[in-house]
Amino acid sequence: MAASVSDFSSLPPNKTDPDAPIDAQMPPLNKILVIIPVCNEEATIAAVIEDLQAIGLSRIRVVDNGSRDRSAAIAQSTGAEVIYEPISGYGCACWRGLQDIPPEIEWILFCDGDGSDAIAQLPQFFARCDRHDFILGDRGATAQGRENLTSVQRFGNRLATFLIQLGWGYSYQDLGPLRLMRRSALEALKMQDRGFGWTVEMQVKAVEQQLHICEIPVHYYPRQGGRSKISGTIAGSLQAGTIILSTLGNLYFQRNLKRFTPPHFIFLWASVLLLAIGTIFILPYGDFRQVEAVPKFWGGIAVMSVGFVLSWRLRSLKATWFWGVAIALRLLLLFMYPGDDIWRYLWEGYLQNLGFSPYDLPPEAAELIPYRTDWWELINLKHFSAIYPPITQFGFRILASISPSVILFKFSFIISDLLICGLLSRKFGYVQTIVYAWNPLILYSFAGGGHYDSWFILPLVAAWLLFDANANNKNYLGTALLLGVSIAIKWTSLPILGFLLWQALKREGIQKAIAVLACGFLPLIIAGIPFCFGDRCPILPYSAGNSDFVIHGRSADFLPYFLQKWGFPLTDNSSLALPLLAIGLIMLWRIKSFRNFTETYFFILFIFSPIIHAWYFSWLVPFAVASRNLGTKLISMTVFIYFILQYRAALGIYDWWMNESARLFLWLPFVGGWCWSTIANFQRDRQSLRKEGENAIVLEDRL
Structure with a gap:
């Protein structure tokens, strides 16, 4: 050579x-x-x-x-x-x-x-x-x-x-x-x-x-x-x-x-400025009964969305910026006209202080005519009684006893929302938590629209962080209690207790599983006692006089809509329970992480659910702080197409029907982004596991 x-x-x-x-x-x-x-x-x-x-x-x-x-x-x-x-x-x-x-x-x-x-x-x-x-x-x-x-x-x-x-x-x-x-x-x-x-x-x-x-x-x-x-x-x-x-x-x-990349401070200032401009712009347009409200609301949300996307480019963030922007935007939206759910919250808290159970009587009941307020006409679905779990009702009662005030109720939702920001930022840092804290969907849902879902998200996030904090010594009972509080605020958390129960049974045995089950239902039992008498306990959705809504209600759905379009008969919503149960059992068998299970469960639930409202997607956002799921990021912006339903109602069209193009605009970015992130994470995890396994085999051979 x-x-x-x-x-x-x-x-x-x-x-x-x-x-x-x-x-x-x-x-x-x-x-x-x-x-x-x-x-x-x-x-x-x-x-x-x-x-x-x-x-x-x-x-x-x-x-x-x-x-x-x-x-x-x-x-x-x-x-x-x-x-x-x-x-x-x-x-x-x-x-x-x-x-x-x-x-x-x-x-x-x-x-x-x-x-x-x-x-x-x-x-x-x-x-x-x-x-x-x-x-x-x-x-x-x-x-x-x-x-x-x-x-x-x-x-x-x-x-x-x-x-x-x-x-x-x-x-x-x-x-x-x-x-x-x-x-x-x-x-x-x-x-x-x-x-x-x-x-x-x-x-x-x-x-x-x-x-x-x-x-x-x-x-x-x-x-x-x-x-x-x-x-x-x-x-x-x-x-x-x-x-x-x-x-x-x-x-x-x-x-x-x-x-050509601008300096970091340009992204920061541009993001904050656009979020603030968009927030100020939507303030006067929260009353969707006005024909011009929804189009102008969309314009402000579009500006906020650009600011939100720019925030993804930030690589560092001081606490003063994180908290200053998060608090300021929420306080601004505190004065926005709320969504119509809040009048139901005020009414049910008001009723309890009058000595009535909101589970027994719908708002239009004749017995309640003498107690109607000047905002009674704004209550939605007046022919249905309450569906909210007992801790939620207790919260409504406490707030209404102080004052049946929209500002007071929204302020309580913001406090829970900011506590979630605190939990997430402590675990993942300020930059990563921007996905939640500066998210247009989160900002509108709790501070602007006045939806109470931050109450149930807070104990759910606390349960997740507690359970995943220690891989070798899981705090099953503390997690179960927190999860039980979340269930007693919103029923949606109930299947997650099944995950926790299964993990305790596999790892700790039958006694720990029984203790987990008891702790999980304890908050619901204690909070439900004032509403249950003898053999009658109307706190369950199907027993609260609103089974028609639960069984037949439809709203911006994805899979049920297309199943019906393709010729599958869906006589009622309960026909979707069997496939959901089958998928849930597969998830129990395959998934070991609290976050992975909860995030996947919510995704599957939304895909199958016949009743979908825009603020439901806020349940996923805290978990996207950890997973950085692209689908959740995208739905935080595209979900506002949902308000085309309110726009149609303002025009006098009350069929509550979302056309197919709007439905696809809402769902395709979410499903596509979710699949993209899931595949990318799966490949990365598989490569990491493969590498660890093969290196272990090589080391064993060499030894």
């Missing part, structure tokens, strides 16, 4: 002048670490290692990238250090080789293990170390190299080097595997690629870092054994070409994005 300088012919000009006099000073060879990625190279690896040792290199690290032959054993017997990287990819192998490097190493040499590199020419590389940071072999600069490069390799090199010159203004001649780089320079590159784009990323980032680069003409030999994973097949060549082009495109995009 040895060659002399006299063999070189027709050398291309190089900006770094490779024909300049060679420096006499060379780095000590024991400060050079050689990294050789291999995969099924048992026929050649010993010769490569021996050639390296022959020129004085002793620090040789072979990275076995999933070989099914004796490559690793042969390399180890020849005197090389062998480490293992089970995840396939040239970049993965190189990256693994760079881990845990001894502190005395100053240079990193990369070469292939197939015998194609001109190892004997490495002294010429070493001789230029004094004046350069990055030294590469140019295989196309010698007649022998050009002869042994395949046509696919020559074309790929020319295209890649041309694109580098076009995008970065530097003229490389080759993407050769034989390359030597100063360790400090390599660390500064912060390499990201883990595949075949590793080499081109290294060369591009070397230009961006303004390293002193030199290309040296080298011979290139036919592969001495085995089969090429890239240039040996058409599919491999196409795959490599695609990876190189996509890597260059991504690097070029990142370079120009950095160039």
Whole structure:
């Protein structure tokens, strides 16, 4: 394999002048670490290692990238250090080789293990170390190299080097595997690629870092054994070409994005300003009975949504900004005209202070005519009695005893909302919690619309954080009590108690499971006692005089709508219970995390539910702080199309029917974003688990 300088012919000009006099000073060879990625190279690896040792290199690290032959054993017997990287990819192998490097190493040499590199020419590389940071072999600069490069390799090199010159203004001649780089320079590159784009990323980032680069003409030999994973097949060549082009495109995009990206403070100010402008704009348009209200409300929400999206770009945030914006926006919306649910809250609290049970009599009952207020006409669904659980009724009663005031009720919802912000920010930090704290849906639902759902979300979030706080010592009883409070505020949390019960049964046994069940129902039982007499306990939705609403109600639904459209008969809402139950059992069997179960449960519930209101999606938002689910982020903005129903009602159209285009606008971003995030998280988790498992097997084998 040895060659002399006299063999070189027709050398291309190089900006770094490779024909300049060679420096006499060379780095000590024991400060050079050689990294050789291999995969099924048992026929050649010993010769490569021996050639390296022959020129004085002793620090040789072979990275076995999933070989099914004796490559690793042969390399180890020849005197090389062998480490293992089970995840396939040239970049993965190189990256693994760079881990845990001894502190005395100053240079990193990369070469292939197939015998194609001109190892004997490495002294010429070493001789230029004094004046350069990055030294590469140019295989196309010698007649022998050009002869042994395949046509696919020559074309790929020319295209890649041309694109580098076009995008970065530097003229490389080759993407050769034989390359030597100063360790400090390599660390500064912060390499990201883990595949075949590793080499081109290294060369591009070397230009961006303004390293002193030199290309040296080298011979290139036919592969001495085995089969090429890239240039040996058409599919491999196409795959490599695609990876190189996509890597260059991504690097070029990142370079120009950095160039045109505004400073951090511009994103912060723009986000805050747009959120504030949008909030102020929607303030006068909360009364959706007015025809002009909903279109102008949408305009303000659109401005808030742009501010919300800009907040996703923030990388740091001080407490003063986080809390200042969160509190200020909520206080502004405190004075917005509320949604019509709040008049029901005021009425039911008012009734209890008069000595009536809201479960017994609907608002239009004749017995209650003498007690009607000046806002009684604003109550919705007057022919149905209460459906809210007993702790909720207790809260309504306490507030109404102070004053049946919209401001007071909304203020209590904001307090719970801000407590949720506090719990999440303490766990995940201010930047990540922006997804909840500055979310247009959250801001409107509790502070603007005056929906009480923040009451039930608060203990639910507390239960989640308590349960997932310690992987080895779960606080089942404390979690069950908090979850029980959430259930006694809104029935929706009940299936989550089934998850907790199953986890306790599997991990702790029957006694702990019984204790969890008791703690989970204790708040409901205690709060329900004042409403239950003898054998009659009307606190359950089906027994509270409103079963018609629960069984037949429909609102902005997704799957039930399309099932009916496709010809599936849905006589009542209870026909959806069986598939929900089946999916719930599968979830119990497969999911072990409180957050994963709750987030998935809400998603499935919304997909199947025949009764959907915009503020229901606020239940998911706290969990998106942890999962960063794209679907939840998107629905926080697109869900406002729901208010087309109020717009139609203002026009005198009371069928409460959402047309298909509006329905798809609401649902498709949510479902599509959810699937995108779920697949991405699944692939990432699977890769992580696979890596951990294979590394454990390798470690066991070595021990």
